[in-house]
Amino acid sequence: MSKSKVNVPEARAALDKFKMEAANEVGVNLKQGYNGDITARQAGSVGGQMVKKMIESYENSIKNNG
Numbered sequence: 001m002s003k004s005k006v007n008v009p010e011a012r013a014a015l016d017k018f019k020m021e022a023a024n025e026v027g028v029n030l031k032q033g034y035n036g037d038i039t040a041r042q043a044g045s046v047g048g049q050m051v052k053k054m055i056e057s058y059e060n061s062i063k064n065n066g
Contacts, residue, residue, distance in 0.1 A: 022049040 006012050016032075023030040026045040028038060035043075 018050060018053075019046065022046050022053060025049055 006015065020030055023046045026049045028042045028046050030038070030046070
């Protein structure tokens with residue numbers, strides 16, 4: 001995420017933590033900093049897990065506020 005622009009600087013640490021948690025859940029070993037040595041499949045698995053968790057979180061917030 002080093003090239004990605006985060007509009008809220010405080011969110012950077014939270015996004016990095018979220019990414020590491022998602023990577024652990026799908027069995028991808030990410031390290032702090034450069035991860036250009038992982039495969040496209042591994043990177044896609046991490047991104048897909050992040051999206052899945054975001055959707056679940058949104059759905060739960062709708063259920064709790066609806």
